[in-house]
Amino acid sequence: MCIKGRLTKMKYCGKCGRELDKNTGLCSKCDKSGDSKTNKNGRKKLILIVVAVVLVLTIIITCCVSCGKSNSTVTPASVANSKIEMKPIDYENVIFKDGKLFVESELLITANDAYTYSDIENTVAEYGGKIVGCIEFTNDYQIEFADMDYLTLFETQEILQGSLEDCEVTLHRVFYENDSDKSPVSEFEKEDKDGNWWRDEIRITELEADDNSYEKVRVGIFDTLFDTDNPDLEYAFNENNVWYNQEDEADMGAHGTNVAGFLAAKKDNEYGIDGVANNVEFYAYAYRGSVHGFHPSSLMEEKYWNAKMLAQGTKIINMSAGNNEMLVGAQSGDTTAYATLKECSDGMGAFYRKYIDAGSEFVVVKSAGNQNGYEWIRCDPSKEHPYGVKMYDKEKDGDITRYTKIDEDLFDAKYDILGAITDNKVMNRIIIVGSSNRLRQRSYHSVSGSRVDIYAPGDRLRELTSDNPGYGTSYAAPIVSGTISLMLGINPNIEADKIKYLLLSSATQPIEEENYQVAYDSDSNTKMFKCIVDTKNAVDRAKNHTVKEQINETTDNDNTYLMGLTTIYEDGKFEYNKKGCIVTIYKNDVDETLYKELETDEFGEFETKIEQGNYIIVSKTKDGTYQSDRLLFSVDKNEVKYLCSLPMYNTSASLSNTNFKHDNYLVEIDNIVYYVDDFGLWKNGGTAEGECLHECTATNIASNGEVVYYSVYNKEKSAYCEEYGQDAKWKQYDLYCYDLRTLSNRKITSFIECGKPIGVYNNKLYYTDYPDDFTGYVVGKSHNLYSYDLNTGEKEYISEGAYQLEMYGTSIYYRDLDAAMGDSELYCYDMANGNVKQVTSKEIMNFFISGDSLFYYTNQYNSELGSDKEYHTKVDCEVFKYNLLDGSVENVLKLKENADVVAIQYVDENYLYYYIGGAGYTNYRMNLSTKEKNCIKYKARDSGSFRMSDESIYSVLKFDNYALYYSGWDTVYFYQVNDNDSSAVPFNAYYKGYRFLNVCGDGVYMLKQTDEGFTYVIRYYFNREAESLVGYGA
Secondary structure, three states, X not given: OOHHHHOOOOOEOOOOOOEOOOOOOOOOOHHHOHHHHOOOOHHHHHHHHHHHHHHHHHHHHHHHHHHOOOOOOOOOHHHHOOOEEOOOOOHHHEEEEOOEEEEEEEEEEEOOOOOOHHHHHHHHHOOOEEEEEEEHHHOEEEEEEOOOOHHHHHHHHHHHHHHOOOOEEEEEEEEEOEOOOOOOOOOOOHHHOOOOHHHHHOOHHHHHOOOOOOOOEEEEEEEOOOOOOOOOOOOOOOHHHEEOOOHHHHHHHHHHHHHHHHXXXXXXXXXXXXXXXXXXXXXXXXXXXXXXXXOEEEHHHHHHHHHHHHXXXXXXXXXXXXXXXXXXXXXXXXXXXXXXXXXXXXXXHHHHXXXXXXXXXXXXXXXXXXXXXXXXXXXXXXXOOOOOEEEOOHHHHOOHHHOOEOOOOOOEHHHOOOOOOOOHHHHOOEEEEEEEOOOOEEOOOOOEOOOOOEEEEOOOEEOOOOOOEEOOHHHHHHHHHHHHHHHHHHOOOOOHHHHHHHHHHHOOEEEEEEEEEEOOOOOOOEEEEEEEOOHHHHHHHHHHOOOOOOOOOOOOOOOOEEEEEEEEEEOOEEXXXXXXXXXXXXXXXXXXXXXXXXXXXXXXXXXEEOOOEEEEEEEEEOOOOEEEOOEEEEEOOOOEEEEEEEEEEEOOOOOOOOOOEEEOOEEEEOOEEEXXXXXEEEEEOOOOXXXXXXXXXXXXXXXXXXEEEEEEEEEEEEEEEOOOOEEEEEEEEEEEEEEOOOOEEEEEEEOOOOOEEEEEEOOEEEEEEOOOOOOOOOOOEOOEEEEEEOOOOOEEEEEOOEEEEEEEOOEEEEEEEEOOOOOEEEEEEEOOOOOEEEOOOOOEOEEEEEOOEEEEEEEEEEEEEOOOOOEEEEEEEEEEEEXXXXXXXXXXXXXXXXXXXXXXXXXXXXXXXXXXXXXXXEEEEEEOOOOOEEEOOOOOOOOOOOOOOOOOOOEEEEEOOEEEEEEOOOEEEEEEOOOOXXXXXXXXXXXXXXXXXXXXXXXXXXXXXXXXXXXEEEEEEOOOOEEEEEEEEO
């Protein structure tokens, strides 16, 4: 059976839309009357037979037309013949009371199928009401009562809700329709190409060079007013199909004319602009023509104009309007705005679903909105601003500091009426369009979010009615609608359910930073890319699209199926996968059972019958060069599931082997900070709020500048531990990578415990972890060193007890640490040849790499008899320099302090930092050339409030004549140290309560914890004595 056959054309009652009885051809509702049941009269039987035959013939003809290529518009009879009427909303009759905005003396009823028009009419008449608006097909009614006050109206609503079973009875809630596109600037720039740059961007100019012919497509358009006599548009308008328009005021509603122009302006007529499609027949609703002043709308009106268009067989409905204050209010926490949004989105979702189930073929194209282009402030709720929010107007409102400003990072399309719909079948018919600029970025004004499906140019465009640049998602939407018109014009057989899939999967140029993580659980983190519409690709795909017949209908009428497209993501752009690849589907159960394996066609598409359930899908090219991340998805019974793009990445591309950095918390790449904490992997370029790239509990971050590797907590594990004699518990982590080239995030492998990535060489990742037989406790040993082949997934053991690992060139230097002791030998692993060599024959305490030298030191322990007649151990140390180029060793210094404790903090070619301990601790810096040393005592600066603590300092980092001392959780000191100084000068920064994280470039990163337990990351510029907030941590 063909795909279109799955969207079965039902036999419906022409009056109420119910499915007719298969045997009698009668409606179970409308044919219940006495006349219909009285079949004794042969004449009535004959009428019924004739009606049944006509219905059958109508359905047969409808199916034939639907399956054959034709420009005829087929609309289900129940849709085309139903009564559609509404009393326009008068602003004077709109009431604001108890936080609600509604039409006085009116209620709305959405009745279930058991009720007829007469039932509703008779019921409301008992309370003095009458029907003044009706959409018969969906059983929606507008009820008006004679001068009913609010309290009585509310009581009547409750009574009707109780008496009308399974019906929705609500106030006639009102919201305001807006078309707030950005005001145009004065003139075009050279790069704007006279405002026509967008035509090259969507590749319409390339398409126009093709020899294509297009059939007429009926397009509905909801907007302000329309100049139907405009020479660019008159061919597409018929005054009988334009509702509520006021030609004499069309210049006040130029927005609607401009929107129509981008969609369908006549080409090559030396007038105005060239639109996208010239195969358009408009059915237009002018909302400014029905009311004046504010433009009140409602759920009933939204249904009304949609119903009028659908009754005419429109295939596309363009809506370049929005509900600005409702979106802002709902997102910023106003409960009234959210309640209105929920009521309207649920209502529209159910409304569209009825048409879809009846076989109506249509898609709705909706502008995302421009709320991000304005400043928003709080105000007192009123009739004009019912949600207590308004767009800031400097001339009217004065100083903005008088108001509470609404600070949202970005306004999100999920708070739009159509964006908030959650019905999957309806969502597949709604396309929300954002605005892009010449740089292929989201226009600053455009609403964004994961519910924005696609982007189109909406920045610095030449309007039909003006010579100045115009802006707005309102202009992006008709560019997409025009593209769909061409798709349907070149191939009228495309099912409405497949339009969105073909449109989105044909777009190959991603919008910068508009990528949304799909994280169905902690094991799946696939990026969802938002792209710019590609009219050329979309029409070519439509032209070549054929109805596949590989899916056979089953006897249980379960028409659940999956369709998808594999693409290759490389060099910042998607490419069609014509290599052929294997798509593997697993059941998302404990064992991840293999469910099905498919092979894509020459366009990278796949299609299959699938059972209801939860699944995991992965694709890869046959040669294994490209592979996708794991994507989790679910399918409901009879659902059509579309995966518009399953992006695959080059898994064999070699990673850079140089400049690998690893740390417990933070790395910096090209002035961007990436850090991990208990809440996830974060990215921050200098703003107070970081961007969370992966919500998780993470630690141990490493990067080579191309890929960020990090450890992610998975679960708590336990096993019987012989050392304990009982079960031991530990936290088990997984290794993840975030690819900065593709913005993809994926799990690589599972650690035994909390492994730590160290470096990458020739596509092998080197890391430390406990051995496979780890049971929660290991006596006297640290992690082992392993490699993981990123191509094959093979794990290789290298060495045990690897501690304090540092990379130099193709080598990893580490101490073979016995956890019970502080001393250990120094080893080197060569990643190029796989050899391990022992560097020192002596056990060393610590080592430092500076340039091409590796410094290490050993301790000598002497036993001396003290004045207390007891023997005491004294420590001296010896410092060595190992040449990393030729392997030679030089004895740099014998440090004879004869102290209880001697520890080297830092050493390089010029200086040695160390401390000695006894009753207290003293810190020193020694010039290795002169062997002169400075005691790092505190020296007052200004107020003298700085003080060096008496505790031991764990480590020192040196920058020219500046030194950073840090120890433990809460001690960080900055000192300026000069030769021949008897004491050090502290910086104007004494960080008690700060934790050192890392040093990158000219900055020191620290974690600050407040008294309330809240933490944030600080970057301190040691050479400028200044600090900045990087972001929040855990």
